[in-house]
Amino acid sequence: MNQLGFPILTLLIALPVFGAIACLFADAKAARWIALGATLINFALGIWLWAAYQIGGPQWQFVESLPLFGRFGWSLGIDGIALMLIELSVFLMPICVLASWESISKRVPEYMAALLLTEALMLGVFEAQDLFLFYLFFEAGLIPMYLIIGIWGGAERIYASYKFFLYTLLGSVLMLIAMLWMANYAHTTSIPVLMRTDFPAAAQTWLFLAFFASFAVKMPMWPFHTWLPDAHVQAPTAGSVILAGVLLKMGGYGFIRFSLPMFPIASAQLFWLIASLSGVAIVYTSLVALVQQDMKKLIAYSSVAHMAFVTFGLFAFNRQGLEGSLLVMLSHGLVSGALFLCVGVVYDRLHTREISRYGGVSNNMPRYAMLFMLFTMASVGLPGTSGFVGEFLSMMGIYGASTWAAFVATTGIVLGAAYMLFLYRRVAQGPLDKPDVAAMRDLSARELWLLVPIALVVLWMGVYPESFMAPMRNDVGVVLSRVDPVWHGGDSRLATGAKSVTVAAAEAH
Amino acid sequence: MTSGYLWETLPELILSVGAMLLLLVAAWQGDGATRGIGWASVGLLLAAGLSLLGPAGNGGMAFGGLYHADSFAAFAKVLIYLGAAVSILIAPNWFARGGALRAEYPILILLSSAGMGMMVSAGDLLTLYVGLELQSLAAYVLASFMRRDTRSAEAGLKYFILGALASGILLYGIALLYGFSGTTQFGGIASVFRLPAPHEVQVGRLMGLIFLLSGLFFKASIVPFHMWTPDVYEGAPTPVTAFFASAPKVAAVALLVRVAVEALGPATEAWRQIISVVGIASIVWGALAAIVQTNIKRLLAYSSINNVGFAVLGLVAGTAEGVASVLFYMAVYIVMTLGSFLCVMQMRDAEGNQVETIASLSGLSRTRPWLAAAMAMFMFSLAGLPPLFGFWPKWEVFQAVVQIGWWPLAALGIAASVIGAYYYLKIVKIMYFDEPAPEFAPRESRLEGGLIALSAAAISPLGYLAIPYLGAATACAAKALF
Numbered sequence: 001m002n003q004l005g006f007p008i009l010t011l012l013i014a015l016p017v018f019g020a021i022a023c024l025f026a027d028a029k030a031a032r033w034i035a036l037g038a039t040l041i042n043f044a045l046g047i048w049l050w051a052a053y054q055i056g057g058p059q060w061q062f063v064e065s066l067p068l069f070g071r072f073g074w075s076l077g078i079d080g081i082a083l084m085l086i087e088l089s090v091f092l093m094p095i096c097v098l099a100s101w102e103s104i105s106k107r108v109p110e111y112m113a114a115l116l117l118t119e120a121l122m123l124g125v126f127e128a129q130d131l132f133l134f135y136l137f138f139e140a141g142l143i144p145m146y147l148i149i150g151i152w153g154g155a156e157r158i159y160a161s162y163k164f165f166l167y168t169l170l171g172s173v174l175m176l177i178a179m180l181w182m183a184n185y186a187h188t189t190s191i192p193v194l195m196r197t198d199f200p201a202a203a204q205t206w207l208f209l210a211f212f213a214s215f216a217v218k219m220p221m222w223p224f225h226t227w228l229p230d231a232h233v234q235a236p237t238a239g240s241v242i243l244a245g246v247l248l249k250m251g252g253y254g255f256i257r258f259s260l261p262m263f264p265i266a267s268a269q270l271f272w273l274i275a276s277l278s279g280v281a282i283v284y285t286s287l288v289a290l291v292q293q294d295m296k297k298l299i300a301y302s303s304v305a306h307m308a309f310v311t312f313g314l315f316a317f318n319r320q321g322l323e324g325s326l327l328v329m330l331s332h333g334l335v336s337g338a339l340f341l342c343v344g345v346v347y348d349r350l351h352t353r354e355i356s357r358y359g360g361v362s363n364n365m366p367r368y369a370m371l372f373m374l375f376t377m378a379s380v381g382l383p384g385t386s387g388f389v390g391e392f393l394s395m396m397g398i399y400g401a402s403t404w405a406a407f408v409a410t411t412g413i414v415l416g417a418a419y420m421l422f423l424y425r426r427v428a429q430g431p432l433d434k435p436d437v438a439a440m441r442d443l444s445a446r447e448l449w450l451l452v453p454i455a456l457v458v459l460w461m462g463v464y465p466e467s468f469m470a471p472m473r474n475d476v477g478v479v480l481s482r483v484d485p486v487w488h489g490g491d492s493r494l495a496t497g498a499k500s501v502t503v504a505a506a507e508a509h
Numbered sequence: 510m511t512s513g514y515l516w517e518t519l520p521e522l523i524l525s526v527g528a529m530l531l532l533l534v535a536a537w538q539g540d541g542a543t544r545g546i547g548w549a550s551v552g553l554l555l556a557a558g559l560s561l562l563g564p565a566g567n568g569g570m571a572f573g574g575l576y577h578a579d580s581f582a583a584f585a586k587v588l589i590y591l592g593a594a595v596s597i598l599i600a601p602n603w604f605a606r607g608g609a610l611r612a613e614y615p616i617l618i619l620l621s622s623a624g625m626g627m628m629v630s631a632g633d634l635l636t637l638y639v640g641l642e643l644q645s646l647a648a649y650v651l652a653s654f655m656r657r658d659t660r661s662a663e664a665g666l667k668y669f670i671l672g673a674l675a676s677g678i679l680l681y682g683i684a685l686l687y688g689f690s691g692t693t694q695f696g697g698i699a700s701v702f703r704l705p706a707p708h709e710v711q712v713g714r715l716m717g718l719i720f721l722l723s724g725l726f727f728k729a730s731i732v733p734f735h736m737w738t739p740d741v742y743e744g745a746p747t748p749v750t751a752f753f754a755s756a757p758k759v760a761a762v763a764l765l766v767r768v769a770v771e772a773l774g775p776a777t778e779a780w781r782q783i784i785s786v787v788g789i790a791s792i793v794w795g796a797l798a799a800i801v802q803t804n805i806k807r808l809l810a811y812s813s814i815n816n817v818g819f820a821v822l823g824l825v826a827g828t829a830e831g832v833a834s835v836l837f838y839m840a841v842y843i844v845m846t847l848g849s850f851l852c853v854m855q856m857r858d859a860e861g862n863q864v865e866t867i868a869s870l871s872g873l874s875r876t877r878p879w880l881a882a883a884m885a886m887f888m889f890s891l892a893g894l895p896p897l898f899g900f901w902p903k904w905e906v907f908q909a910v911v912q913i914g915w916w917p918l919a920a921l922g923i924a925a926s927v928i929g930a931y932y933y934l935k936i937v938k939i940m941y942f943d944e945p946a947p948e949f950a951p952r953e954s955r956l957e958g959g960l961i962a963l964s965a966a967a968i969s970p971l972g973y974l975a976i977p978y979l980g981a982a983t984a985c986a987a988k989a990l991f
Contacts, residue, residue: 070977071904107875121896132904140896143889146934150942158942162934169894169930173923176904180911180919 004052007064008045009076009127012086013120015042020116028108032101035112039093039119046090053083055470059478060129060192072189075129079478080471081256081326082126085249088333089126091457092245093119095450096238099341102446103237103348104152111152114144115238122246126253131179131189138214138250139172145239145247153234160227160234167227171217178210182262195261195482208266211259219251221274221311222281225304232300233353237344240296244303245337252310252329256322260314261482267315268486274315275405281308282412289419295343295353298423299336302379305412306332312409313394317487321397322476323469327390330468331378331461335387338375338454342368345447346427349440355423360432365442369428371451376424378458380417386461403491517568517578520557520586521630524623527553528616535612543601543612550597550615554590554622561586567989570632574694577632577767577989584836584986585629585763588843592755593622595847595960600748602954603854603863614654618752621647625760629767634683634693634721637764641679641728644757645672651752652745664744671727671737679724685717686772695772702775718773722783725768729761731821732790735814739802742810747863750806751850754813755843762817762839766824766832770990777827785825785918791818792922796929804865805853808932809846812891815929816842819893819903822922826909832987834905837979841890841902841968848964849887851957855880857950864949870936872945880952881940883965890968892933893926898972905980 019038023031053061063077078086096115104111121144124137142165150161183189186197199207217224228248232240260267282305289301306328313325345368346361347353362369378385381392391413399406432438443451461468515522531546531553566583570576597615604610620643627640649672653665687693689710690701702714727734742750769780795815802808820842823834855877856864874881890899903926907919952958967975 069973070980071908110874110878136895136900139894139900143894146937147941150938158938161938161942162931165934166927166931170924170927173927174920177907177911177916177920177923180904180908181916184908184912 003054003061004048007076008049008052009062009064009078010074012042012045012049012090012123013127015045016116016120016123020113020120023109023113023116026109028105031109031112032097035097035116036094038116039090039097042119042123043090043094046087049078050083050087050471053078053080053471055080056474059475063129065129072130072132075133075190076127077129077192078127079475080473081253081475083471084326084330084468085126085246085253086123088249088330089119089122089246091453092241092333092337095337095341095454096241098446098450099241099344100236100238103344107151111148114148115242117144118148118242122242122250125250129191131183131191131194134191135172135176135179138254139169141247141250142168145243148239148242149231149235152236152239155234156230157234160230163227164231167224168217170213171224172214174210175214178207182207191257195257195478197262199263201265204263204266205269208259208263208270211254211263212270215251215254215259216277217251218254219248219307219311220304221251221277221307222284222304223277225281225285228304229297229300232303232340233294233296237340237347240340240344241337244299244340245333248303248307249329249333252307252314252325255311255314256326256479261479264483264486267483268317268488271315271317271401274311275402278308278312278315279405279408281305282312282409283415286412286415286419290415290422292419293355295355295423295427296340297353298355298419299339299343302416302419303332303336305416306336306379309391309394309409309412312405313397316394316397316401317480317483318397318400319476319480320393321401322479323472324390324393324395324397326472326476327386327461327465327468328394329390331386331390331458334454334458334461335375335378335385338371338451338458339379341447341450341454342372342375345443346440350436355426357434358427358437359430359434360428361437361440362428363432364438365440367443367448371443371455372428373424374455374458376420378462380420381413384459384462386458386465388462389465514571514576516564517571518576518630519560519563519565521623521626523553523557523560524619524626527556528619528623531612531616531619535616538612540609540612543610543614546612547597547601547615550619551594553619554594554597557622557626558587558590574696575631575633575636576627577630579630579989581763581767581832581836581986581989582626582630584982585759585839586626588759588840589622589625589629589756592752592759592843592847593618595851596748596752596755599751599851599854599954599957599960602957603746603748611654614651617647617651617654621651621752622756625756628760629763631764631767632695632771634686634695634698634772637768638676638680638683641764642676644760645676645728648672648753648757651749652741654749655746658744658746660744661746662744664741667737667744668741675724675727675734678720678727682717682720682722682724685713685720689713689717695768698772699774702773714776715779718776718779719783721768722765722780725761725765726787729758729765729817729821730810730814731787731817732794732814733787735791735794738814739798739807739810742813743804743806743865747806747850747854750809751847751854754809754846754850758813758817758846759839759843762820762835765821766835767990769824770827770832781825781827784821785915788818788822788825789918789921789925791815791821792925793928796925796932799929799932800935802932803867805856805867805870805936806865808867808936809849809853812849812929812933813846816846816891819906819922819926822918823906823909825915825918826913828909828913829984829987829991830912831906831909832990833980833983834902834909836983836986837905838902840979840983841898841972844964844967845887845890845899848961848968849884849891851961851964852880852884852887854957855949855952855961858947859950861950867936867939869946869949870939871943873940873949875945876948880949880961883961885937885940886965886968888933888936892930894930896970896973898968898970898975901973901976 624643799811890897
């Protein structure tokens with residue numbers, strides 16, 4: 001079966017499902033504890049999974065497969081990329097439960113059940129090794145998220161929940177038709193086999209576009225991003241953390257799992273499309289973020305800009321780009337999640353997200369201001385934080401693919417610093433002249449438990465990213481071996497041998 | 510007649526002889542025996558279902574090809590009997606509130622089921638017509654079963670007039686086909702269609718095909734022959750609506766499949782285009798028109814139009830896989846639709862009167878959380894969203910369509926399904942996001958609660974475990990036609 005001798009991946013999915021069912025039968029208090037217990041056990045299982053994962057071992061580990069459904073199977077298995085995204089999910093989920101501990105007061109059992117179901121389905125997406133099993137998990141995640149936004153969201157929640165649902169649904173249905181075509185062509189539904197299948201070049205373009213429709217919406221890429229600010233602003237804090245932290249990563253995961261290795265020719269041909277959309281996204285959404293009055297909206301737009309770094313790096317077709325993108329995904333999951341939590345902290349006290357309603361909170365909330373600053377810096381990409389490593393590597397990758405693209409992407413770094421620092425200045429610094437702001441308490445112990453673990457991981461990833469990169473290295477190599485032969489190479493290669501220099505530089509880093 | 514034919518037509522014999530005996534009982538005992546007759550009818554349906562295990566399920570042709578006792582018919586009959594039995598079981602409680610339940614109700618359903626059995630077993634245009642009329646005549650009476658309710662009477666009258674029109678169209682098609690092929694047997698028509706013919710004859714055959722299909726589209730309420738559906742569904746008593754939305758739908762779609770494949774198989778290219786157009790039209794119109802509905806029964810009527818549109822897309826493939834996907838679709842559809850009508854039947858105000866407005870579902874998740882959860886599952890499942898089981902029949906259908914290379918049609922159909930998702934989401938939104946409306950009267954029947962729970966479990970993700978069995982059964986049934 002696998003190296004542990006028991007189906008740990010199934011357990012990771014089953015545990016939250018059973019927790020969700022138990023929550024429905026419990027009262028509010030018990031539901032909170034059930035949810036916290038289930039997510040913490042899942043977190044422990046996740047740590048165990050990481051410890052048992054053999055770096056440099058077989059590509060697919062913890063494999064389990066049951067031909068349960070006739071036309072497709074219950075096949076699970078992970079590689080390093082999936083492993084890291086699973087770690088991100090199981091790490092963020094207990095934090096989401098804790099973040100909702102007091103701020104969610106109505107219909108708590110249903111809320112916790114929805115959170116746990118979301119976790120199960122997200123983990124399923126990263127673990128699935130069967131095309132249709134993947135699709136099931138991928139789509140099913142919409143239902144609990146729709147309920148979370150619609151029931152527990154803000155004033156405009158109904159519009160936001162519809163927009164979220166229908167937008168992402170429309171994106172993914174076309175992917176299903178492409179999947180049916182692929183399964184008929186290759187006579188298999190196994191993702192590992194399909195990753196080695198060479199589809200005809202003419203079909204690849206169509207298949208790529210069908211998958212692109214789904215992942216670009218999920219990611220989200222400009223101009224398919226408009227659901228995100230609405231959903232983020234209206235969702236409760238924990239909902240925003242899940243959305244930014246994990247759900248957006250499904251898009252990037254989809255690109256690296258499906259688009260690049262399965263349709264390498266189309267990926268190389270459509271580089272111009274991805275690069276121009278990402279370029280526009282970086283500049284445009286950064287500028288939009290700069291003028292936002294709503295804290296959550298600002299962070300939502302910054303997410304779109306960060307995700308554009310991911311797509312840029314993924315479609316740079318070199319090792320730095322791919323690894324950088326993956327790190328940006330992990331780092332953004334942590335940092336934007338933490339920033340949404342920071343917004344939640346002050347929102348719980350003052351019940352407004354208007355930036356202008358705050359000011360000078362560093363005077364009365366020093367602990368909060370310090371953590372907020374750390375996450376702001378990580379979002380900007382300051383060396384020593386997780387944001388730097390990923391962004392630096394993907395910038396390097398982008399430079400290898402196209403120098404012009406690298407130029408555009410760099411403006412994003414500058415603008416990113418501008419809007420984040422501007423946000424921090426308006427919220428934390430300046431005179432403390434508003435009496436209700438001055439009356440706010442500093443972080444409670446529960447809130448410290450939310451933010452400090454993320455802060456520690458952010459620093460860890462910034463100082464020693466090797467822990468996170470090592471499991472993914474071989475799998476990035478696998479993807480590269482599929483796309484490298486068809487990529488024409490970038491415009492930055494002046495002489496032969498230059499490529500090996502950049503690789504060496506990346507590894508030295 | 511040899512005794513072998515007796516065994517092959519046993520389900521219809523059980524139902525028709527049983528129905529007549531029960532009619533005598535009803536005449537002697539009056540309405541006091543209604544409950545007993547109801548249970549006896551369910552017993553008869555069960556017996557008819559069990560008789561399919563014998564030669565009736567795979568006995569081949571009977572009466573010189575007029576009647577086919579094959580596994581295709583058997584599969585459809587199981588679904589029909591299931592729908593009929595549930596419609597009988599749920600009736601007493603509903604009629605106890607809305608008006609007296611008369612003993613004819615279960616008997617009419619039995620007769621209708623016998624007619625539907627003839628429809629799906631038809632091997633000849635005449636058997637087809639006789640079966641269809643038997644089913645329809647019983648259905649007209651059922652629609653106007655609440656004689657004192659003007660809406661019910663209106664529904665019956667509308668159904669009758671439009672149904673008679675459709676029968677006329679159908680008969681005209683039958684006449685044309687007979688005229689241009691010289692036979693009414695499905696096999697004979699197919700062999701004549703294979704022969705080359707002068708242009709005029711081909712046009713004549715095509716006209717016959719179009720009229721015949723139009724008549725069948727009416728029975729299956731496929732756009733543009735769907736206009737009667739919302740009115741009849743709204744006006745008819747809810748258990749009757751549940752019946753209309755389940756059993757006759759299966760019968761009509763199965764008959765359509767059999768006629769298209771067995772009689773008109775050589776003309777696949779011709780009807781394939783027609784069916785893909787009306788299928789997409791049903792999906793789109795069923796979705797768009799449902800958005801503005803305020804009555805839950807009308808909404809479910811459009812939902813059934815939408816879903817049948819998906820089901821017949823599987824027929825476009827024209828292959829055994831395609832036919833299997835249609836049967837698969839109808840099997841899951843019948844569970845979803847019966848489940849949602851069972852939920853609708855729970856909608857009663859404090860005095861016990863039926864309410865049918867969608868607005869009255871508002872905030873149901875807080876007043877009746879389990880009922881709301883079941884209803885939400887049926888809605889998501891009808892919309893075809895994973896992980897609910899309603900996703901899988903859509904998968905089967907699109908798989909069959911993509912297999913013959915018609916992926917643009919599949920893409921169109923699935924994109925249109927997003928429009929449908931909107932109104933299903935609207936129901937969920939009303940139940941979960943809105944403030945509670947006045948509470949419904951508590952559920953009185955344990956049977957109904959059990960049936961809701963059973964159908965909800967069947968369309969939950971647990972349903973996926975049934976794919977191998979259901980897939981094998983539909984594949985076996987589909988093979989009977991090829």
